[in-house]
Amino acid sequence: MTTSERNVVLHVDDVSKNFGGLHALSDIDLEVEEGQTHAIIGPNGAGKSTLLNVIIGRLAPSSGAVVFDGQVLTGRKPHQINQLGVARVFQTPEIFPELTVLQNVMVPAFAKRDGAFRVNILRNVAGEAALRDEAEAIIEDVGLSDRRLSHAGSLSRGDKRRMELAMCLIQHPRLLLLDEPTAGMSRHDTNTTIDLLKKIKARGMTKVIIEHDMHVVFSLADKISVLSGGRIIAEGLPDDVRGNIKVQEAYLGGAHRLEATH
Amino acid sequence: MALFQLSRRDALILAIFALVVITMPVWTAPFGANYPGLMQKFAIYAIFAIGFNILFGLTGYLSFGHAAFLGVGSYTAVWSFKLLTMDALPALLFAVLISGLFALAIGFLSLRRSGIYFSILTRAFAQMSYNLAYSVLTPITNGETSLQLTLQDPRLIDLALAPRGAGLPTASLFGMSLSGLSGFYFCAVVLLIAFFFAQKVFASPFGMMLRGIKSNQMRMSYTGFNTRPYALTAFVISGMYAGLAGALLAVTDPLAGAERMQWTASGEVVLMTILGGVGTLIGPVIGAWLIKYFENIFSSFNEGILGRFFDFVPAPLHDTVVAIASKFVGEGWQLTLGLLFVLVVVFLPGGIMEGVRRIGALFRRRGSPPKAGAMRVQPAE
Ligand SMILES: Nc1ncnc2c1ncn2[C@@H]1O[C@H](COP(=O)(O)OP(=O)(O)OP(=O)(O)O)[C@@H](O)[C@H]1O
Ligand SMILES: [Mg+2]
Numbered sequence: 001m002t003t004s005e006r007n008v009v010l011h012v013d014d015v016s017k018n019f020g021g022l023h024a025l026s027d028i029d030l031e032v033e034e035g036q037t038h039a040i041i042g043p044n045g046a047g048k049s050t051l052l053n054v055i056i057g058r059l060a061p062s063s064g065a066v067v068f069d070g071q072v073l074t075g076r077k078p079h080q081i082n083q084l085g086v087a088r089v090f091q092t093p094e095i096f097p098e099l100t101v102l103q104n105v106m107v108p109a110f111a112k113r114d115g116a117f118r119v120n121i122l123r124n125v126a127g128e129a130a131l132r133d134e135a136e137a138i139i140e141d142v143g144l145s146d147r148r149l150s151h152a153g154s155l156s157r158g159d160k161r162r163m164e165l166a167m168c169l170i171q172h173p174r175l176l177l178l179d180e181p182t183a184g185m186s187r188h189d190t191n192t193t194i195d196l197l198k199k200i201k202a203r204g205m206t207k208v209i210i211e212h213d214m215h216v217v218f219s220l221a222d223k224i225s226v227l228s229g230g231r232i233i234a235e236g237l238p239d240d241v242r243g244n245i246k247v248q249e250a251y252l253g254g255a256h257r258l259e260a261t262h
Numbered sequence: 263m264a265l266f267q268l269s270r271r272d273a274l275i276l277a278i279f280a281l282v283v284i285t286m287p288v289w290t291a292p293f294g295a296n297y298p299g300l301m302q303k304f305a306i307y308a309i310f311a312i313g314f315n316i317l318f319g320l321t322g323y324l325s326f327g328h329a330a331f332l333g334v335g336s337y338t339a340v341w342s343f344k345l346l347t348m349d350a351l352p353a354l355l356f357a358v359l360i361s362g363l364f365a366l367a368i369g370f371l372s373l374r375r376s377g378i379y380f381s382i383l384t385r386a387f388a389q390m391s392y393n394l395a396y397s398v399l400t401p402i403t404n405g406e407t408s409l410q411l412t413l414q415d416p417r418l419i420d421l422a423l424a425p426r427g428a429g430l431p432t433a434s435l436f437g438m439s440l441s442g443l444s445g446f447y448f449c450a451v452v453l454l455i456a457f458f459f460a461q462k463v464f465a466s467p468f469g470m471m472l473r474g475i476k477s478n479q480m481r482m483s484y485t486g487f488n489t490r491p492y493a494l495t496a497f498v499i500s501g502m503y504a505g506l507a508g509a510l511l512a513v514t515d516p517l518a519g520a521e522r523m524q525w526t527a528s529g530e531v532v533l534m535t536i537l538g539g540v541g542t543l544i545g546p547v548i549g550a551w552l553i554k555y556f557e558n559i560f561s562s563f564n565e566g567i568l569g570r571f572f573d574f575v576p577a578p579l580h581d582t583v584v585a586i587a588s589k590f591v592g593e594g595w596q597l598t599l600g601l602l603f604v605l606v607v608v609f610l611p612g613g614i615m616e617g618v619r620r621i622g623a624l625f626r627r628r629g630s631p632p633k634a635g636a637m638r639v640q641p642a643e
Contacts, residue, residue, distance in 0.1 A: 015392075038360075079482075079484075079485075079488045082483075082485060087484075094481040096474055097478070099474070099477055107474050108486070110467050110470070111487050112486065116486055116488040117487070118468075119468050120466055120468045121265040121466045121468050122462070122466070122469040123467055124267060124268075124269060124462075125265065125465060125466065126269050126465065213400055216571050228388055236614055
């Protein structure tokens with residue numbers, strides 16, 4: 001494979017999604033290249049989360065299809081899509097509040113190791129030293145070591161988000177979908193998270209990231225798509241999109257935030 | 263071997279539990295509960311509740327129909343006695359298998375829904391099972407009159423080995439009769455095995471996945487788990503526990519009636535589990551013991567006993583006090599149980615085990631003040 005050849009790993013092909021009369025997504029085409037970080041920005045209600053929901057199989061598209069690494073995801077069950085190597089951080093953290101942070105991070109590791117279903121009664125969780133060590137290392141990466149024996153439900157919103165990120169990272173997904181991963185985090189934690197995401201990027205993980213914080217977007221993105229009213233209204237390299245502010249102003253209304261990060 | 267490994271903590275709990283169960287005839291004596299018939303029930307319903315808790319406590323799926331599997335276990339065991347042998351082991355084995363198959367079918371259908379709809383489905387299936395047993399399947403269940411041993415039973419294996427004796431036989435284990443105290447000890451050993459297996463489930467990755475389903479089923483599926491077969495496996499395991507308990511009821515008294523499948527029996531195991539502590543290992547056992555104690559001892563109190571108990575009350579009030587108190591015993595024992603249940607659920611939502619934990623924490627705090635922020639999460643015991 002030559003370096004000039006584009007290796008598209010995620011292909012959103014002409015996807016539309018209607019909720020009754022509401023066109024949440026209209027004819028979305030998106031190509032994400034292997035190892036790249038693709039940011040999706042746009043105002044509230046633009047359809048960003050809906051797009052991720054279609055990719056991970058939470059919602060079936062009204063038309064169109066999603067292809068990941070040559071496999072059609074559309075029509076597959078969420079657990080099958082995850083087993084193909086797609087993990088997601090949700091906009092509102094989806095965690096196991098009654099379990100400890102350590103357990104929260106270990107559970108996904110079992111899915112990765114043992115598959116979608118395995119009745120494993122002979123083993124003892126306490127004896128899974130390798131998995132626990134890995135979980136503890138990743139918990140340390142996201143900066144939650146001192147909370148690892150706390151109930152996840154007792155964490156702050158930002159900490160829940162970091163833990164959810166750890167839950168995804170322990171699976172070493174090939175495609176990581178992040179829905180506003182730094183919302184609710186302090187500036188300091190946001191920067192730590194950016195560093196962490198840069199580090200995993202260096203390992204070649206492909207990411208789609210939705211973010212309102214332009215500092216995060218321009219720190220991480222290789223490519224940006226601007227979504228508004230369910231349509232992609234602009235797309236390009238970060239500098240192109242930044243220069244394209246005039247076009248966005250009408251839709252984004254938050255263009256000043258883009259300029260502010262110059 | 264991995265099969266027999268327990269963490270040190272679990273091994274200790276098992277040892278203490280074994281001691282408590284084996285010495286039951288001693289410590290139940292002061293409560294007037296040390297007769298074999300009741301202690302057998304203590305062991306049997308503890309098994310029922312432990313199994314129920316594997317489903318309800320770990321996955322959060324609340325079944326209102328588990329008595330159906332108890333009944334299936336009893337019928338299967340009695341048939342095993344009638345057709346093959348009075349030996350208890352084949353009866354238990356068949357009961358566990360058949361009730362497991364029943365649970366597979368009912369669970370497969372019921373688990374298509376969750377929450378209250380799941381509960382209603384299980385309740386409906388149990389009601390259907392009851393009606394089938396009571397009238398439709400009379401050739402198998404003997405309907406109203408209950409399935410019993412008769413002097414004409416083929417008992418193929420037994421009669422091939424020895425001639426038919428006079429009178430009805432009792433269940434046995436390798437030729438040893440299982441009536442009275444030996445019947446209790448047999449149930450006790452089965453209880454310990456059932457408890458050990460539950461410990462294995464609780465400590466295993468499988469148990470952890472079930473807890474994940476209870477906590478956030480959606481997260482489980484986006485994490486790569488096919489949650490339906492996990493819940494179904496838990497359902498089948500708990501159905502097998504119920505079948506095992508039902509078979510033991512038949513071992514201690516070779517008789518199976520449809521009323522064993524009635525919805526009140528399904529509700530009872532829910533009460534046992536909640537009363538003792540959902541999701542804990544010991545809680546359901548305590549709940550089962552308390553409820554069976556109330557049922558058997560409180561219900562046997564009559565006005566004569568109460569009259570003597572309240573002897574110290576002056577004469578003009580005596581009859582009134584006895585009259586009021588009598589509403590809570592005898593036929594009214596369920597009133598007392600209901601009150602106890604309400605008190606526990608309101609003040610100790612985690613059941614009696616939560617009370618135990620709180621008292622434990624109180625003592626620990628007295629001993630050494632905990633460091634700030636050093637909140638250790640206790641695994642369920
Ligand atoms: N399950 C649903 N049923 C009906 N309407 C929905 C559903 N999910 C989303 N919508 C609607 O679709 C539109 C797009 O919603 P979406 O959550 O994708 O927006 P978003 O870009 O993620 O916004 P935000 O930045 O606020 O998270 C909104 O108008 C929303 O109300
Ligand atoms: Mg959103």
